[in-house]
Every structure is written in structure tokens, then in C-alpha cells.
Amino acid sequence: MSGSNGSGETAEIRHTARGLQTRSRIIDSAQQLFYIKGVNATTLDDIRLASKTSKSQLYNHFPDKLALIHAVIDVTSRFVLNREEQRLRGVRTLAGLRRWRDALVQSNALQDGSYGCALGGMSIELSDVDERSRAALSETFQAWERLLIDTLARLQKLGVLTKEANPTALGTGLLAALQGGYLLAQSAHNSKPMGIALDMALDHIDSFATG
């Protein structure tokens, strides 16, 4: 599908400003549809319609659906990790960690628990069918876990948590509580179980408080 298409554009479309705009419009539409309908329930025609692109424009940027899926995983991973880094880097108290929890639960409540976590959803749909997607998503979850572990290690260094706390295990447990919370909230169409799941993990972390 490389070379020219009906409108006279060439393969270099990728490198022009207009080409980059088209590419980003395709990724945005795919990201939204994957989030709301799911990856496998979304067709390339759905994405073309939503992004107002022609068949040849789409193929010029993404030779197949898998290439587009990989681009969406990349963009979503960077978005979530950037958001989490922003929210976690200033946390220096257990109250600060509760505010991180509140922000996540409040966003989830605004959509009545629907749609869950974009990364968790893609991981469940793709991990056993496309190794490259699984590896990329697993790397993102590890980076997310690392942000939580670093935060807990900082709290320990600041003397907020005792030496007995194990930031590594607590970070994994906290991310699992978050993901399990998203899943139960999506099924209930209610963010309440997500709040309860995170509260249990944070209560456990509180049990290592020095105060």
C-alpha cells in the first residue's frame, strides 16, 4: 500500500505536517473506539469513519490493524505513565497517596465505572494473541508499578513508613487493587468497588505508618 494514492499524495505523507495530522487523527479515533467498544469489536472501517480518512490514507500510515494497535498502545502508555508520574512525584505523605486514589476514583465515578482502564482492557484482549502487544503492555504495567514503588520507597526514606514495609510488594499489590477495582467497577457500572479495593490496599500500607 505504499506509493501514491488517489489524491496524489506519496508515501512521504508521513513526514509532512498534514501527514502527521492525519496520522494523529487516526490514532485518536482508534484510541477512543478501542476504549469504548474494545479492540476486537472495532473495525478499520469504524476507524476510517470516525477519523474521516480514506482507505488509502489509513493504509499509508498503518499497513494493517496490528500496526495501528501498537501505535495506540504506545500513545496510551505514554499518556497514563505521564499522568501518573505527575500525580505521584510530589507525594510525601499518606494523605498525598489518598489524594492520588481520590483522583482516580473520581474520574471513574464520572463515567459510572464504565470502560475501566484503557491499558487493562487492551491487555486482556491482546496478551494471549499478539506477543508484541503483550510485551509492550507488560512493560507499561512494570513502569507504572515502578512509579508506585518509588513513591512508597520515598515515604519510607522520609520516615513516614517503617523499615518493615516492603515497597516492592506493596507497589505490586496497589497496582493490582487498582486494576481489580477498575474491573469490578466496569462490571457493576459503579465506581464503588474500585474505591473499596483501593482503600483496603491503602489501609494495609497505613499499617506500616510510623506515626
Next chain:
Amino acid sequence: MSGSNGSGETAEIRHTARGLQTRSRIIDSAQQLFYIKGVNATTLDDIRLASKTSKSQLYNHFPDKLALIHAVIDVTSRFVLNREEQRLRGVRTLAGLRRWRDALVQSNALQDGSYGCALGGMSIELSDVDERSRAALSETFQAWERLLIDTLARLQKLGVLTKEANPTALGTGLLAALQGGYLLAQSAHNSKPMGIALDMALDHIDSFATG
């Protein structure tokens, strides 16, 4: 699609022994494919091939894919709830609860974390696109949660857990830890994060031990 089909069978196929066998073969194949490939990635043709049924046999039992999905949710829910009821009803100690955890993590380790929880996977794929599926899966998760809450309430009644323990919140948190653990294990293709997630939830429950 009711009435007769090419092989001369009638709509009453559902009520004959052979009809019931065919129906159960279709559901078994669909259940396995949904678990391994995902619901949306599985076509009716995949299911026909795997279950060795003709198009008319399939349509005789299930007018469309959604009807088959609802049947698989029903069968899977009953299987999981029955298994959990068997495993949890005899739990009268915290060590017993750890054995329940070990059985789940060991099964997951046998498949290197792959595939996750059949119910969790279907919930993520279906909750925002089919209300009947969402409602059925939400009901199953609530029944599963209820089995955990009843177990924790029993431990409290037996004096294993203190009066300060809240079985309802702990039951929700434990199910979320399990589901989040399944999700991270599926992404990592390694059951380790599932074990860590459940251990954190059980450590928290242990903190209410009277002993």
C-alpha cells in the same frame, strides 16, 4: 431460523438427547475459544469448526452470537461459583484461606499466567456493549464476593477475626485483588504478581487476627 434444517431435524432438536449433546458441544467450544482468543475475536465459524456442527445445527440452538454468549456466561458463572463454594465452605482458619489462595495461584501458574479469569475477560469485553451480559456478570461477581464475605464473617464468628474486621469491605477488596492479580499475571505471562496481590490482601486480613 426455527423450523426444519437441511438434515431433516426439527426445532425440537433442543429437547432430544442428541440435541442436548450438540448444544453442550457448541457451548463447550465457544467457552474455550472465548477464554483463549477472546469473545470478539471468535467468530461463529470458529465455533462451528471446533464443535463440528453445521450452520443449521448452530442456528437451531442459538439464533445469534449474543444468545451463545449469554449461554457461555451462564455456564461459566455456575462453574466458577460452584468451584468457589466447594473451596470456601470448609474454611475455618486463616491457613484455610491461604490454601484457597494457593489453589488459585497454582492453577494460574500451570498456564504461566495466560488467559486470566474467564469471567473477568468477558466482563471487560462485554460490559459496555451488551447490558444483559454486564448484568449477568455483575450478578456473578456479587455472588462470588458474597461467598468471600460469608467466609470472612464465619471466621469472625469463630473468633479467628476481631470484631473490628469488616467482612463486607474485606470481601470486595479480596475479590479485586484476585481480579487485578489475574490481569497483571496475564500481561506478564507469569503468575507471580497474582500471588503478591493476594498475599497483600490476606496480610491485611491477618492484621485482624485475634491470635
